[in-house]
Amino acid sequence: MAAVNIKSLKESQIGEFLNSFDTVLTDCDGVLWMETTPLENSPEVMNKFRDIGNQVFYVTNNSKKTRKELVEKCKELNFQATEGDILCTSYLAACYLKDLGFDKKVYIVGSTGVSKELEQVGIKHYGVGPDIVQKDVPYMSFQRDPEVGAVIVGFDEHFSYPKILKAASYLADKTVLFIGTNRDEKFPLDSNIIVPGTGSLVRCIETCAEREAVIVGKPDTYIVDALKKRYAIDPKRTLMIGDRCNTDILLGTRCGFKTLLVLSGVTSLTDIETWKNSDSQEDLDLVPDYYIDKLGDLLPYLKNFERSSSA
Template structure:
């Protein structure tokens, strides 16, 4: 396995001819938090003109597809709702279509996840603030909801000790499903000094208390690609996955047999590619993108001559 190739202007024709469908991660790729990465809306428009199908695959579980639509529009992108595959949607559709879910979900998640659950007519409880009250002797008597048949975890800024307790208690029953949107430990915050904890940190707390691992639906799990295949024609060898994280985006590409392009505007650096090449873990060693490019701004500029 060799190091990723830089996607230069010389390699552009070969790259463009290699795909019909192009999957984009969003944060760190098309935008950084609320700032669009220059010229990426033009890139999406240009790809459509060229007959390519852009699709959007994000592990972020804080927004519904509708909320993502609003964000895309606000940042100047022309995107339709059915092109968006976010993990709030993924969790709801997994429960509805794969588990044929009846009963109620204990949901550690965001208002965006609630919106998707409502759209799919899934009963849930657990969202919003839930701090402890009283002593441990009181919690022992905490009322449990016998209708709970799944624990679902996404990003939740109101995560609390009591939520760990309830989630871990519900999944003691092995017939209760245990799913998570993603396992990202943290999110970068540009120049800001803070570490924004990801869903992965919440999931780890519950997994440790429960002694049981969640089924993680988001990237790099190929469920995202399976879902796309139900709605779009997707030929893996004619598809490129574009992302900023090796262990989610690029790994998804490998898991689903797609071509891969790493952009350097987000989490992973070229030095991380080198670390993967030298890793003792075979999964890391396999996780090398086919191409890398500094940013999609550069790709937009290259494509302007096409």
């Protein structure tokens, strides 16, 4: 399997590529923007995809924000978006429980993104915010709330020993559901500081609870189940765009999507070369169909593109 640099394609091949999909799923951080700065020409590319008739979905493992908050961010950075276009893991965790008919309370190790999305579907919760060790209150005195029927672990800047204790204690009851928003180990930042991602927190609680979480974010395929249930998408005519092969590209591979890697985030061209020469199927599944330096590089091809009537 060999990844193809889109820039190396002939004009006719570029047209064939653009005609081969009518649904676009894209990661956000590292693909469309870095923090609050849009990457060059990425808004124009995504808006052009929509203009030529594609369904466009913003698919992010970010659980800190709600769909509404992400729509606001998109609009601030000049991306066209509605709440129906956003698939963030805070929303997906709420969808997962709603689809099960869940009617108990959730203990959250996470942020207000998760709590607000749970509130939107009428699910009770607690746990968001600081929970520190207090010298005058022995942590061993913790009493489980009998109403709790699920634990959700997302990104939590207030991650602490008491939170690990409470989550694992609830999960000692095997009937309590265990949901992780994603397994991203760290964030794509241009610095020498390693910023732990949600996957590090999920793994910590999995270790303590001796249980494995159900993951609703990429690369696990619940996200596609949710898409199919709520929208009409054809996997064979879907493009997945991402900057991280072990989440974005692997999701696409597992679901039969076409995959496009941008080299503006986590994964490098060196990584791709290593994987495509591997004998391991796990490594080969990480190799994208196509790659490009940055998403904005597609703009010249899209400006003059007209969708074929046979597509």
